[in-house]
Amino acid sequence: MTPTHLPKAFQRRPPFWMIPVFAIAAGLWVAMVWRFGGRFVGEESRLGLLLLGLGGIGILAAVLIHAHVQASLAAAGDAVRDNAEDEFMHFLNLLPVGTAITDGTGHLLHCNQKALDFFGLSQDHSKGMDWTNPDFLILQPDGNPMELHDRPLTRALATGQRVLDVVLGVEHEADGDWAWASVSAEPRFDEAGKVIQVIITFEDVTKKRTAETELAIQTFRDRLTSLPNRTLFMERLAQAILRTERRKLSTAVLFLDMDRFKIVNDSLGHESGDSLLVQVAKRLRGCVRPEDTVARLGGDEFVILFEDLVNASDALRVADRMAESMAEPFHLQDQEIFASCSMGLALCTLASTSPSDLVRDAEVAMYRAKAKGEGSIEIFDPSMNAQAVERFQLESELRRALERNEFVLFYQPLVSLSTGLIEGWEALVRWKHPEKGMVPPLNFIPLAEETGLIVPIGKWVLEEAIRQASAWHTDFPSDPPRLMNVNISARQFQQRELIATVTDALEVTGFLAACLKLEITESVMMRDPQASLEAMKVFRGLDIHLVIDDFGTGYSSLSYLKRFPVDTLKVDKTFVDGLGKDAESTAIVGAVISLAKALGMRVTAEGIETKEQLDHLRTLNCDQGQGYFFSRPLPAAQAGELLAKNPRW
Secondary structure, X not given: OOHHHOOHHHHHOOOOOHHHHHHHHHHHHHHHHHHHHHHHOOHHHHHHHHHHHHHHHHHHHHHHHHHHHHHHHHHHHHHHHHHHHHHHHHHHHHOOOEEEEEEOOOEEEEEOHHHHHHHOOXXXXXXXXXXXXXXXXXXXXXXXXXXXXXOHHHHHHHHOOOEEEEEEEEEOOOOOOEEEEEEEEEEEEOOOOOEEEEEEEEEEOHHHHHHHHHHHHHHHEOOOOOOEOHHHHHHXXXXXXXXXXHHOOEEEEEEEEEOOHHHHHHHHOHHHHHHHHHHHHHHHHOOXXXXXXXXXXXXXXXXXEEEEEOOHHHHHHHHHHHHHHHHOOEEEOOEEEOOOEEEEEEEEOOOOOOHHHHHHHHHHHHHHHHHHOOOOEEEOOOHHHHHHHHHHHHHHHHHHHHHOXXXXXXXXXXXXXXXXXXXXEEEEEEEEEOOOEEEOHHHOHHHHHHHOOHHHHHHHHHHHHHHHHHHHHHHOOOOOOOEEEEEOOHHHXXXXXXXXXXXXXXXXXXXXXXXXXXXXXXXXXXXXXXXXXXXXXXXXXXXXXXXXXXXXXXXXXXXXXXXXXXXXXXXXXXXXXXXXXXXXXXXXXXXHHHHHHHOOOEEEEOOOOOHHHHHHHHHOOOOEEOOOOOOOOEEHHHHHHHHHHOOEO
């Protein structure tokens, strides 16, 4: 019987209302015995019957009153206990941390709402749950499963000692999410010292741990690829170097740089570029041993740490596997993209080696590999350091040269082989160094291309060449107007801004678009034939002419050559040198001229240095030529003087 099943008055006081009831019953009994008792018993027995009935009524009244009083007291006790439990649970729910109480076997007795929410449990589901169940997965802070004997509740039950601030992770049954808590367990004992209860508290540290994880990722991991970043890589490298001398084995660093990665970013967007880097990271990890470290330094640069190498060939074999892996196509935006990387390897056998020096050496070797050609690998040797220092100094001076206007244009005449007259010019950039004098193009153009400085330099060349050509049109008019050829680098050709640069320069100077020729090397054109074709169509739509420079030295397909809107083929100097000397060169030049004529193109021969070469080219019906036989490249003033003379060859 519960308090709610009893009348309110009965819950407050004993049932004294029974006394008058039994008093009336006693009176009725007396009256009945007195009135009718004589008929059944003698006069002397009437008094005994009266007393017997009254005694029975009294006893019954006493028994009933006692029973009701006991029931009322029991109900009141239950009410007190229930009220105390309600107040206890209310108190538990007011606590700022999750709290649970188990019995001495680990079965749950009480659990507040914060604890239920933390575990993702309902009150009904949690009642009586065995919290020592080994199937209940709990994680350590490092993400590994926590053994049963290490869990706070199990330790408190087993040792009878307080367990404080153990960080652990649990999985929500409802949604599968992981939550992290700082858990403490406090055992309670009976008089004999036996553990009868354990009070467990849970402080939710999920947000704090997430923040710490994010901080760790920012500090030690690359956010895009999840690879170790420079900070973590350098720490591991320092430790590996210290172990090197003790183990009598080598440590190596392989430095990788993606070839032509900028093309992907510029043509497909940065999202595709990021996707490519993620795929590259995955392939690199698949090529190394578990003990090796693959890290991303930033951009498209990766490094690999090899430990315990017997010799360099071990690392080179891994590098070969990486090159083979990179040869497989990457899938971006439903397209197949092919990529390669240049690699530099540096070895360490001494514990005194500086980690930063080892990475620098590998990077120097990588740049040497990149200079050799895409997909190459180089092993560092000490002589590269001096070259690297010189290269760094040259790069710094090259950046200042642009700011200080140290670049000048030289112009080499393009001569019509049918008339012998100058019909155009090729603009050639030179660097007038304040200390070294005139720096040859081969000494700075490759570096400018590699560092990206070729883009602003090329923009200046375009604008200055068009400005000068426009001035010559005014000073030395001719019919038809003389052309201006400007070389476009690989980096420039990949820039979307190139078209705007050209059109702006034409608009500012009023130079005729039909008098401008853009020269693109065969190898640049064939890096991405489809993209090259689209860009060329835009320029031809503007009436700008296009020239394939150094034709015959690249890998162009005749099928693409037929599709490209090209006006002129330039025969490379190496073939012109052999004219009249070897049959192969003569045949190649003749074949190129015949091919160009068949495709409706003109041909320009480079590097004409002798009268014999000129005669051969005229015999082969070559359209145009340039070379020292006519004139070396000249500064603008001397080129103007040559125009004023209007020579004929």
